[in-house]
Amino acid sequence: MAKAGDDRVAKARAGDRIAQQQLWEAHRRWVATILLAHRGAGADLDDLLQDVAVVFVEHVAELRDPQRLRPWLRTVAINVARTHSRRERVRSRQVIELAADPADPRSDRDEAARLADEDAQVALTALDELPPDYREPILLRSMQGLSQRRIATVLGVPETTVENRLARGRKLLAQVLARRDGRAPTASGGGTSTFASDA
Amino acid sequence: MEPTRDEVLISRVLDARSGSGDWRELELMAEQDPTLWRDLGASLRAEIAVRNAGEEVLDGTRRIDLPFAANDTVRSTPSRIWRHGVTGSGWLAAIVLLCVWLSTGVGAGKDAAAPLPGGDTLTTNKLATNTLNTTTTFDDALTSYRTVGFEEGRLVDELPMMVVDTQVLESGNDQMEVLYLRRFLERATVNGVYEVGRRDDGTAVPVPVHFTKRTNHGSL
Numbered sequence: 001m002a003k004a005g006d007d008r009v010a011k012a013r014a015g016d017r018i019a020q021q022q023l024w025e026a027h028r029r030w031v032a033t034i035l036l037a038h039r040g041a042g043a044d045l046d047d048l049l050q051d052v053a054v055v056f057v058e059h060v061a062e063l064r065d066p067q068r069l070r071p072w073l074r075t076v077a078i079n080v081a082r083t084h085s086r087r088e089r090v091r092s093r094q095v096i097e098l099a100a101d102p103a104d105p106r107s108d109r110d111e112a113a114r115l116a117d118e119d120a121q122v123a124l125t126a127l128d129e130l131p132p133d134y135r136e137p138i139l140l141r142s143m144q145g146l147s148q149r150r151i152a153t154v155l156g157v158p159e160t161t162v163e164n165r166l167a168r169g170r171k172l173l174a175q176v177l178a179r180r181d182g183r184a185p186t187a188s189g190g191g192t193s194t195f196a197s198d199a
Numbered sequence: 200m201e202p203t204r205d206e207v208l209i210s211r212v213l214d215a216r217s218g219s220g221d222w223r224e225l226e227l228m229a230e231q232d233p234t235l236w237r238d239l240g241a242s243l244r245a246e247i248a249v250r251n252a253g254e255e256v257l258d259g260t261r262r263i264d265l266p267f268a269a270n271d272t273v274r275s276t277p278s279r280i281w282r283h284g285v286t287g288s289g290w291l292a293a294i295v296l297l298c299v300w301l302s303t304g305v306g307a308g309k310d311a312a313a314p315l316p317g318g319d320t321l322t323t324n325k326l327a328t329n330t331l332n333t334t335t336t337f338d339d340a341l342t343s344y345r346t347v348g349f350e351e352g353r354l355v356d357e358l359p360m361m362v363v364d365t366q367v368l369e370s371g372n373d374q375m376e377v378l379y380l381r382r383f384l385e386r387a388t389v390n391g392v393y394e395v396g397r398r399d400d401g402t403a404v405p406v407p408v409h410f411t412k413r414t415n416h417g418s419l
Contacts, residue, residue: 017265024265045256057265074245120255123248128377142212143253144247148214159334167202167210174241177248 004088009066020057026075033143034077037136040085041128049082074154134169137162209239213246340369348385358382 012021028049035048055076063072120196127135139153142144151158202210206367208225217225233395246326364378396406 021265025249026258028263032257032260045260046263050266053263053265073340118250120252123245124252124256126245127249127252138249139253143257148216160244163200163210164209166214167206168200170210170213170242170245171202171206171238174238174245175247177245178241 005067009060009069011064013061013063020060022058024053024056024067027070029146030070031073031077033139034074035081036124036127036143037139038078038081039128039134040081043081043084048077048080048084051084054078055080061156062133068118071154082170084123122177122180123173126180129170129176134165137165138169138173141166205232206237206239209242212239213242237372348383353385353387354383355386356384358384 008019008023012023020091031052032045032049035052039045039048052073056073059076063069065143073076127138130138136155139149141148146154148162152162155162205225205228208217208221208228211221212225225239286342345357346352357384360376361382363380366376366378368374368376383384392408393405394408396404398404
């Protein structure tokens with residue numbers, strides 16, 4: 001299995017479009033999950049995913065180790081999300097200065113509108129309130145179904161750190177949802193709206 | 200920030216990793232503070248919501264395909280017009296090209312039958328499955344017409360050109376303008392054949408031609 005995957009990566013590196021397409025289809029959901037974890041508030045997932053796709057096609061030839069495809073894609077996705085966030089901050093400032101209109105016309109309402117389930121919509125935007133350190137393990141666990149050990153490997157942190165971030169992040173997420181729902185969060189744990197993550 | 204013990208226990212429940220000791224500890228804590236059950240319910244609800252949101256959002260990413268440069272052939276359907284290399288008014292140009300390409304059938308490209316890396320080949324009937332093809336010149340379009348036409352069997356032959364008129368240009372560079380006729384022999388399958396008939400008052404009407412078998416191709 002790994003050998004077949006390696007061959008596909010080798011072909012993709014050599015410019016084989018079919019192999020590139022197959023790899024993209026196999027890892028697109030992974031990339032999207034990482035983008036969700038690191039995007040800035042209001043960033044459109046489709047736009048970010050497109051940017052990663054461009055980088056993938058243009059730079060996959062530079063990938064040395066076929067086994068490192070997922071980590072490489074994760075790094076690309078994080079860089080794209082951060083670059084986009086910086087651009088958005090600059091653009092947002094310019095909009096405020098030039099037009100005195102602080103409202104960013106772009107939001108993730110487009111993708112939220114596709115969500116049939118109201119809780120799911122709220123959960124997605126509530127996740128944006130969490131720091132990426134909490135958001136990423138939650139998404140890798142819930143959306144990708146990774147074990148805590150796998151998440152620890154992906155993030156390069158001890159397994160206990162993953163468990164702590166999951167526990168803390170889930171509590172914070174439940175509090176955000178309760179606040180949006182008009183329910184008072186319980187007193188235990190950090191009930192602040194600005195969250196700090198452990199390093 | 201370190202999580203509290205109850206947060207860790209609830210998280211283990213959500214992951215189905217809680218052992219009997221964890222449950223006992225959680226129940227003991229809940230005897231002192233019953234709101235823990237509410238926290239467990241809220242966390243479970245949040246977990247389910249995130250999973251549902253994930254399914255919806257990740258399923259939606261199927262729309263996002265790889266960008267490939269113009270004239271490249273890809274087996275996937277273009278589901279989104281790529282910004283890659285197209286900015287500003289280029290968007291409009293890309294859309295117009297796509298419309299022209301789809302409406303005329305031009306644009307399969309001279310590499311249409313070329314084998315793809317990996318040993319795969321593309322069929323020629325791929326107007327709906329090709330990516331944006333930015334045929335930009337008359338000669339490219341003509342080449343595409345010939346390539347696709349011959350491969351699909353629609354084009355039977357190209358007859359010699361006929362010169363209709365010539366005219367020496369006044370530019371003084373020994374240039375001559377040539378009017379010529381290209382002649383392509385095409386084949387088509389039709390469901391019905393009609394000939395022009397006349398009513399008594401002389402008006403033309405289409406009259407169906409009935410036949411069972413023809414050995415020679417009739418004039419359409």
